Every structure is written in C-alpha cells, then in structure tokens.
Amino acid sequence: MRGLARRRRIADRKECEVNRPISVGVLGLGSIAQIQHLPNLARMESRFRVAAVADISPRLTQRIADRLAGEVFASTDWREVCAHPEVEAVLVLTSGAHEQISQGALEAGKHVFAEKPLCLTVEGAERLHALATEKGLVLQVGYMKLHEELLPDLEEGLNTIGDLRLIRHSVYHPEHSTCLGPSDTLRFDDIDPQAPAEAAAFEERRTRQALGDLPPQWGWLYREVLAASFIHTVSFIRGVMGGIPRLTGADLWPPLPTGSPTEPPSLMARAEFPGHPRVEMSWLWLPATPAYREVFEAHGTRGSLEFRFPNPYFGRTATLVVKSADAAVCHPPGIESAFTRELKVFHRAITAGLSSSDASGAAQDTAFLQDMVATLTRREGLAVGGEAETRR
Structure with a gap:
C-alpha cells in the first residue's frame, strides 16, 4: 500500500x-x-x-x-x-x-x-x-486553426469518405474593419518612427533572401498577403493531411500594380498529393462582402465533408458536416475557441517539460509560398532568386 x-x-x-x-x-x-x-x-x-x-x-x-x-x-x-x-x-x-x-x-x-x-x-x-x-x-x-475543437472529428471524417479526389480551401476576405467587428481596441499615435522603419528594413532584407531582387510589389504580396494570411490555408492543409502538396499552378487577379498596391489581389493555388488527390486553395479579396467566410472541403469516392471556420476575431468555433450516400452527420460547434485551445497546448508543453517546436512545419509553409511567387512571376517574365531559385 x-x-x-x-x-x-x-x-x-x-x-x-x-x-x-x-x-x-x-x-x-x-x-x-x-x-x-x-x-x-x-x-x-x-x-x-x-x-x-x-x-x-x-x-x-x-x-x-x-x-x-x-x-x-x-x-x-x-x-x-x-x-x-x-x-x-x-x-x-x-x-x-x-x-x-x-x-x-x-x-x-x-x-x-x-x-x-x-x-x-x-x-x-x-x-x-x-x-x-x-x-x-x-x-x-x-x-x-489547427486547434479547432472539431479537428479530430474532421480527421475521422476524412477516413470515412473513401479515396480523396479533391481538397478545396476557400477564404472570402472582406475589409479588415469588417473582420474586426465592433471591437474597442486602444491605439495611440506616439510611436517612434525609427522602430517600425527598422523592422521594415529587416523584412525587406529577408524578402530579398527569400525571393531575390524582384520589383517591390512582389515583395509586398509575399509579406502582406501570402505570409500574413494565405499561410493559414497552407498550414491547415499540411496539418490535416500530414504534409504539403506539390504546387502545380498559381493565379493572381487583377494584376499587381507597379509600386505599393493599395489593396490585395485575389489568389488561387493548385496542387496535388501523391496518389492523385487534387488541391485547390483560393483567397478572394472581397472588400464589400458583409462577413468573413472560410471553408475547407474534401470530396472522396464515398462522400464529402465541409468544415466551416468562424471569423477569427469573434471567439467562435468551427462547424463540420460529413455527407455520404446514406446520411449527413452535422457536428455542432465546439465550446472553446481555437485561440484558447492553442494557449492550453503551449502551457501543457512547458509544464510537462517538453522540447516542442513546430517551426519545421512553418519552414515547409514558407517554401510553398515562395514557390507560389516563383510560379506567378514566371508568367510575368520575371525570375526569382534567393531561396526560391534554389528549389526550381
């Protein structure tokens, strides 16, 4: 005893x-x-x-x-x-x-x-x-997004819909003020301009290391749209599917203006996994749309599923519907927001004494974004340099 x-x-x-x-x-x-x-x-x-x-x-x-x-x-x-x-x-x-x-x-x-x-x-x-x-x-x-409460149900659903034929992840992005909603955040105009200038200069250097000496609008696209937002789509697919698909094509519209664009374009990437499942990733800039929307879909030989994300700022949770020839199973939203759950994971890793890093996954995501820029610029008669060139 x-x-x-x-x-x-x-x-x-x-x-x-x-x-x-x-x-x-x-x-x-x-x-x-x-x-x-x-x-x-x-x-x-x-x-x-x-x-x-x-x-x-x-x-x-x-x-x-x-x-x-x-x-x-x-x-x-x-x-x-x-x-x-x-x-x-x-x-x-x-x-x-x-x-x-x-x-x-x-x-x-x-x-x-x-x-x-x-x-x-x-x-x-x-x-x-x-x-x-x-x-x-x-x-x-x-x-x-990889900490949504229904993620285990999503992964289980993927195992029930047969051989995958298509994975589609779509983001419908309104003006940023629409995303933020009626939040009352504090903001002051007392920033020393040297601090953001130094940060911007560092990011410019890292952009050249990543892509070489492209015209400035391409560096802006890479930093302000792909790395700032589209990366969520890439990381989610990597996390759910267990790896990054091979990029087969990319599109951008309307064309980027010269210099510093005032608003993002819309983007689409096409890719494929071994065994032939195709992947479509779209990021649509729709400034006047009344609400943020984001959907992950998977279509297989025996069924389909749809995972709908909440507005990231509102503290809500995702929903899931799994459909087969016989039935449609609707999973109700979870209780805890993904932001709460990711901090609990962080706490657990520290207190359990784990040496834990998902930066290697972030490296894979970054490589995919660089490959997108390489594909898009090639259509404009431009050649990337830096890290992106080493993988061509």
Missing part, C-alpha cells in the same frame, strides 16, 4: 506541476493581443500570469499594464521583457514576421509562442527550430 501511496504522491506532484501558472511576457499589444490573447490569458489565471508587456507605443504599453491584474513590468523594448527574471515564456504578437524577437527570446532561455508568420525565409524557420531544440525550449507558431 505504501508503494501505491508513493506513486499517488508522485502523480499528485506531477499534476501540480502541469497545473501551475506560467509567468509570461506579451510582446506586441495590437488588435490580436487586445481582442484575443490578453482576454484569454486573463480567463486562464490558473495557467498563466502576465508578468510583463512591451509595445513600441509607450502610452499603449502603460495603459495595458495598468489594466492587468497584479504588478506588471512595462517597457517599449522587447529585450527588457526577455531579460526579466520572472518571465518564463513570451507571446510574440507584433505585426509582420517574428524571427528577430523569437530568436532573441529563445537565446534568453524563454519559451516562445509566436504569431504567424514565424519567418520570411526557410532558413530562418529551420534555424529557430534548431535553436529551440538545442535549448530544450517550446517554440509554438500561432496556427490557431
């Missing part, structure tokens, strides 16, 4: 370790932080405590720190948060790519949750994966 009691005490200690709160620093306090991550962290007070915040807007940083529970360290320099002794992990929620801050945090010994895109280069993502693995740290990319 004493042996059994001892095992129970050990199990209890492990359970306490798993349930302990993690002290986190939040880097970047814009829309996604204010609408999703900060409220979710507050609701999970048994798992997380915000110990520090940072943003390049001094007033925003202090205002957010004042709103949070307890004593919160505030800075306009993310490096100070990464050096803070109480901070175990950081959430990197700044705009643009997140390579620089993620690397600095890992080098400081902090676990990292980074919003997408992690990097603009394959080399960068692979380097961060190696760094996290070497240091035994968690590096998680914010692909929240």
Whole structure:
C-alpha cells in the first residue's frame, strides 16, 4: 500500500506541476493581443500570469499594464521583457514576421509562442527550430486553426469518405474593419518612427533572401498577403493531411500594380498529393462582402465533408458536416475557441517539460509560398532568386 501511496504522491506532484501558472511576457499589444490573447490569458489565471508587456507605443504599453491584474513590468523594448527574471515564456504578437524577437527570446532561455508568420525565409524557420531544440525550449507558431475543437472529428471524417479526389480551401476576405467587428481596441499615435522603419528594413532584407531582387510589389504580396494570411490555408492543409502538396499552378487577379498596391489581389493555388488527390486553395479579396467566410472541403469516392471556420476575431468555433450516400452527420460547434485551445497546448508543453517546436512545419509553409511567387512571376517574365531559385 505504501508503494501505491508513493506513486499517488508522485502523480499528485506531477499534476501540480502541469497545473501551475506560467509567468509570461506579451510582446506586441495590437488588435490580436487586445481582442484575443490578453482576454484569454486573463480567463486562464490558473495557467498563466502576465508578468510583463512591451509595445513600441509607450502610452499603449502603460495603459495595458495598468489594466492587468497584479504588478506588471512595462517597457517599449522587447529585450527588457526577455531579460526579466520572472518571465518564463513570451507571446510574440507584433505585426509582420517574428524571427528577430523569437530568436532573441529563445537565446534568453524563454519559451516562445509566436504569431504567424514565424519567418520570411526557410532558413530562418529551420534555424529557430534548431535553436529551440538545442535549448530544450517550446517554440509554438500561432496556427490557431489547427486547434479547432472539431479537428479530430474532421480527421475521422476524412477516413470515412473513401479515396480523396479533391481538397478545396476557400477564404472570402472582406475589409479588415469588417473582420474586426465592433471591437474597442486602444491605439495611440506616439510611436517612434525609427522602430517600425527598422523592422521594415529587416523584412525587406529577408524578402530579398527569400525571393531575390524582384520589383517591390512582389515583395509586398509575399509579406502582406501570402505570409500574413494565405499561410493559414497552407498550414491547415499540411496539418490535416500530414504534409504539403506539390504546387502545380498559381493565379493572381487583377494584376499587381507597379509600386505599393493599395489593396490585395485575389489568389488561387493548385496542387496535388501523391496518389492523385487534387488541391485547390483560393483567397478572394472581397472588400464589400458583409462577413468573413472560410471553408475547407474534401470530396472522396464515398462522400464529402465541409468544415466551416468562424471569423477569427469573434471567439467562435468551427462547424463540420460529413455527407455520404446514406446520411449527413452535422457536428455542432465546439465550446472553446481555437485561440484558447492553442494557449492550453503551449502551457501543457512547458509544464510537462517538453522540447516542442513546430517551426519545421512553418519552414515547409514558407517554401510553398515562395514557390507560389516563383510560379506567378514566371508568367510575368520575371525570375526569382534567393531561396526560391534554389528549389526550381
């Protein structure tokens, strides 16, 4: 009996370790932080405590720190948060790519949750994966769609519809203000212009490393549309299907104007998996459409399924319908949002002592986006360089 009691005490200690709160620093306090991550962290007070915040807007940083529970360290320099002794992990929620801050945090010994895109280069993502693995740290990319509550039901449904013939993922994207809805986010005009200028210069260098010296509108497309939004489609298909399909074609319309475009084009990519299932990925810019829509479909020899995503900012959950010749099974929406569930996964990985990184998957996603640019520019008589050229 004493042996059994001892095992129970050990199990209890492990359970306490798993349930302990993690002290986190939040880097970047814009829309996604204010609408999703900060409220979710507050609701999970048994798992997380915000110990520090940072943003390049001094007033925003202090205002957010004042709103949070307890004593919160505030800075306009993310490096100070990464050096803070109480901070175990950081959430990197700044705009643009997140390579620089993620690397600095890992080098400081902090676990990292980074919003997408992690990097603009394959080399960068692979380097961060190696760094996290070497240091035994968690590096998680914010692909929240892969944490939808009905994802196991989706994967089970894929096994019931026979041999796959077509996978289609469609995004119908309105104006960003429509996506945000009536949210009341704080924003101030006190940013030192040098900070965003330095970040933009870094991203320009990484874009040239990825694609070579293309005209600027192609770098804009790569950073602001493909890496900022289309990457969700690529990562979801990779996660559900267990790999990246081979790109067979890409289209873009209307044509990109010279210089800096004022709004995105629409995009389509065609690909295929071994065994011949075809894949269609479309991202449609529909500024006047009244609501954001996103649908994943799979069609097989014995049935079809449809997975409908919610607006990412509204805290709702996906729905699933699996259809066969005999019946249609409608799965009701889940209870927890994907944003909440991904943070629980992050907490579990840290407290369980796992060395966990999905940056290698992010590297695959980035390579696919580079291949899309190579395909699109070739039709315009342009040749990519950089990493994209090495895979041609």
